[in-house]
Amino acid sequence: MFSSRAFDNRLVNVPEQSIPPFLEEPKSIKDSVINNSRLDGRDQVTPRLLFIKTGLVDKAHGSAYLEQGKIKISCAVYGPRPVVKAGAVISATTGNLECEFSFSSFSSSWRTVKQRDTEEKEISQILTQALGPSICLHMFPKSSIDVYVTVIESDGRLATIAAAIKCATIALVDASIDMFDVVTCVSASLFNNSWVIDCTQAEENEEDSSILLSYMVSSQEITNVIQTGKTSIELSQNGLNLCVDVGSKIYQAMCQYLSKSL
Amino acid sequence: MSELDNGNALSFSTIVTPSTLITQDAAFMKGHGTFVEKEKIYSSVSGTVDRINKLISVKSLKQRFVGEIGDTIVGRVTKLSQKRWMVDINSRQDAVLLLSSVNLPGGVQRRKSESDELQMRKFFKEGDLVFAEVQSLFGDGALSLHTRSVEYGKLRNGVMIKVNPLLVVRSRSHLHSLPCQVDVVLGVNGYIFIGKKVEKDKLEDISELLEMYSDTNDEIDELTRSNIARVYNSILILDRMLCRINDTTINCAFELGLPYQTSQLTNSEIADEIAVQVRIKIAST
Numbered sequence: 184m185f186s187s188r189a190f191d192n193r194l195v196n197v198p199e200q201s202i203p204p205f206l207e208e209p210k211s212i213k214d215s216v217i218n219n220s221r222l223d224g225r226d227q228v229t230p231r232l233l234f235i236k237t238g239l240v241d242k243a244h245g246s247a248y249l250e251q252g253k254i255k256i257s258c259a260v261y262g263p264r265p266v267v268k269a270g271a272v273i274s275a276t277t278g279n280l281e282c283e284f285s286f287s288s289f290s291s292s293w294r295t296v297k298q299r300d301t302e303e304k305e306i307s308q309i310l311t312q313a314l315g316p317s318i319c320l321h322m323f324p325k326s327s328i329d330v331y332v333t334v335i336e337s338d339g340r341l342a343t344i345a346a347a348i349k350c351a352t353i354a355l356v357d358a359s360i361d362m363f364d365v366v367t368c369v370s371a372s373l374f375n376n377s378w379v380i381d382c383t384q385a386e387e388n389e390e391d392s393s394i395l396l397s398y399m400v401s402s403q404e405i406t407n408v409i410q411t412g413k414t415s416i417e418l419s420q421n422g423l424n425l426c427v428d429v430g431s432k433i434y435q436a437m438c439q440y441l442s443k444s445l
Numbered sequence: 446m447s448e449l450d451n452g453n454a455l456s457f458s459t460i461v462t463p464s465t466l467i468t469q470d471a472a473f474m475k476g477h478g479t480f481v482e483k484e485k486i487y488s489s490v491s492g493t494v495d496r497i498n499k500l501i502s503v504k505s506l507k508q509r510f511v512g513e514i515g516d517t518i519v520g521r522v523t524k525l526s527q528k529r530w531m532v533d534i535n536s537r538q539d540a541v542l543l544l545s546s547v548n549l550p551g552g553v554q555r556r557k558s559e560s561d562e563l564q565m566r567k568f569f570k571e572g573d574l575v576f577a578e579v580q581s582l583f584g585d586g587a588l589s590l591h592t593r594s595v596e597y598g599k600l601r602n603g604v605m606i607k608v609n610p611l612l613v614v615r616s617r618s619h620l621h622s623l624p625c626q627v628d629v630v631l632g633v634n635g636y637i638f639i640g641k642k643v644e645k646d647k648l649e650d651i652s653e654l655l656e657m658y659s660d661t662n663d664e665i666d667e668l669t670r671s672n673i674a675r676v677y678n679s680i681l682i683l684d685r686m687l688c689r690i691n692d693t694t695i696n697c698a699f700e701l702g703l704p705y706q707t708s709q710l711t712n713s714e715i716a717d718e719i720a721v722q723v724r725i726k727i728a729s730t
Contacts, residue, residue: 263509264537265538275584325585326538357507359490359492359505361478361489362490363489365462399464401464438462442491445460445491
């Protein structure tokens with residue numbers, strides 16, 4: 184300890200023994216979800232609160248911005264306009280719907296460069312499938328409707344896709360494109376035996392199974408369902424029914440905004 | 446499902462969202478912005494319900510321009526195809542200008558030859574502005590244009606501005622000469638062309654290819670340029686405030702903007718002021 188050498192300025196003088204500070208045991212997210220005490224205070228069947236605003240992108244024919252918790256999504260819709268995409272099938276009886284989905288590189292907790300290409304293409308397909316049946320495409324032959332969705336911040340993969348579908352629908356209505364109905368979308372995750380609506384990324388990391396449901400309330404038609412993981416038929420049906428119920432409530436909120444925004 | 450009324454007493458200006466049930470009464474006909482399912486009329490866009498006698502339609506502010514036969518339109522050539530030009534008219538599809546629908550030099554009755562087809566670029570090429578009239582509709586809704594008259598054809602010596610198509614009302618004449626030596630061509634599709642005044646006697650001479658389809662602009666003096674810029678800004682003001690755009694309102698806005706410098710007209714406060722005064726003036730006349 185005491186040496187004849189002079190003090191070395193590069194060394195930090197530390198005590199001989201060191202004890203780590205007392206840390207609280209981190210709560211298991213899965214446990215807190217099952218016990219109905221989620222980190223943000225919601226119960227199992229409440230989705231995050233929505234914030235919607237239309238008309239933010241001047242140049243586009245219709246646009247919408249949506250926030251749900253930490254998720255922030257912007258969508259621009261162009262159309263109906265002459266088909267722009269090279270190699271697209273131009274039909275004389277119906278129009279085309281082209282959806283393009285992209286994550287910003289700063290949207291999640293790790294910076295992405297171009298690795299998300301295939302994922303973005305897959306999600307674009309999901310968007311097209313979810314929105315397609317709700318648009319009166321037979322009224323726009325040889326034209327195309329282009330939907331561009333940009334995720335500014337994401338929180339939960341399925342929840343972000345659900346928010347994107349809602350945002351795209353609102354943008355389509357803002358563009359005055361003829362539609363059969365407004366599409367709502369709900370995501371749910373399974374923890375042991377209970378379905379939990381609208382999970383954040385932290386919650387989704389611990390899920391057993393998940394559902395993404397896109398639903399047109401007035402005509403009571405489901406446009407798109409995606410389920411991952413393994414569940415029993417009964418559990419699966421419970422999940423779908425729960426999503427349909429929550430979807431109807433979200434639908435009312437969206438329609439309320441649309442009529443007020445006029 | 447949200448329902449508006451029993452279907453008997455429909456109120457004007459009721460705001461609807463897509464898939465709102467408007468009426469179950471089978472006596473009504475469906476118009477724009479609605480769709481029918483199982484004899485019930487639902488709205489397909491977000492807007493206000495408009496009932497004219499037995500026709501129910503839903504009107505919204507942002508609908509795309511839909512052309513009808515007889516509309517006078519300003520458009521920009523986007524593509525050349527076999528014996529036709531595709532013209533962008535701010536609508537769902539590009540309009541079609543057939544080679545047989547334009548005036549070719551050498552007289553009206555001249556037969557179209559193969560060399561005409563190969564030389565289409567000499568008449569209109571990509572980016573040219575065309576003033577035309579809608580002749581007919583194709584089966585899929587695309588418009589077919591023609592320029593078979595002296596006042597239609599290629600536009601030059603000016604600038605094009607895009608406004609909301611709802612503001613340009615269909616009227617008998619769309620080519621207006623403003624007192625400030627500027628000509629304004631109001632396209633019903635929302636494209637407006639502002640240019641140097643065209644001398645009337647030059648319109649008679651349609652036999653020269655160089656005259657009709659020339660691409661070179663004339664010499665435009667500074668006063669005319671400044672007036673064109675003023676008219677441009679005046680129309681921008683009218684568009685922002687959703688005022689109707691016709692020669693009366695343009696003149697009104699132009700005169701009210703004279704005290705200011707041309708560049709000041711883009712200032713939003715001054716623009717709002719002028720727009721309010723235009724509204725008052727029009728309402729009083």
